[in-house]
Amino acid sequence: xxxxxxxxxxxxLAETDGGALEHAYGTAEDTPAQLVALLDGDQRVRxxxxxxxxxxxxxxxxxxxxxxxxxxxxxxILSDPRTALPVxxxxxxxxxxxxxxxxxxxxxxxxxxxxxxxxTMRRFGFPPED
Numbered sequence: 001x002x003x004x005x006x007x008x009x010x011x012x013l014a015e016t017d018g019g020a021l022e023h024a025y026g027t028a029e030d031t032p033a034q035l036v037a038l039l040d041g042d043q044r045v046r047x048x049x050x051x052x053x054x055x056x057x058x059x060x061x062x063x064x065x066x067x068x069x070x071x072x073x074x075x076x077i078l079s080d081p082r083t084a085l086p087v088x089x090x091x092x093x094x095x096x097x098x099x100x101x102x103x104x105x106x107x108x109x110x111x112x113x114x115x116x117x118x119x120t121m122r123r124f125g126f127p128p129e130d
Contacts, residue, residue, distance in 0.1 A: 012073045013073065016032060018030070018066065024056050024059030024064060034048075038083075043086055043095065046087045050087050050098065058109055083099040085097070
């Protein structure tokens with residue numbers, strides 16, 4: 001099996017013009033700073049950055065042009081020890097590790113991509129079950 005290595009997170013940021021990309025609320029010029037904030041030392045800042053991923057970059061399970069570089073960045077930082085730091089989850093939940101939340105987010109993005117691919121295949125007359 002030949003797997004392509006993920007790009008370095010810093011390279012993803014350097015090569016991505018957030019202002020030229022879109023997310024749920026328009027231009028994604030705010031997204032690169034939010035991606036960097038995922039590794040911030042302040043739990044509140046990390047939690048807000050995670051919220052940005054869930055509610056702006058992948059809002060209501062939709063995929064946007066900004067979702068792709070964000071997913072590459074997130075996948076690239078999973079091995080960073082700072083992803084073991086806690087983030088706030090839902091109200092009344094205990095904080096949990098950022099890494100688990102990021103993996104859940106990536107899973108949601110992958111599921112959405114799979115759903116969109118299936119819908120496209122069906123639209124063109126190629127049902128996946130065939």
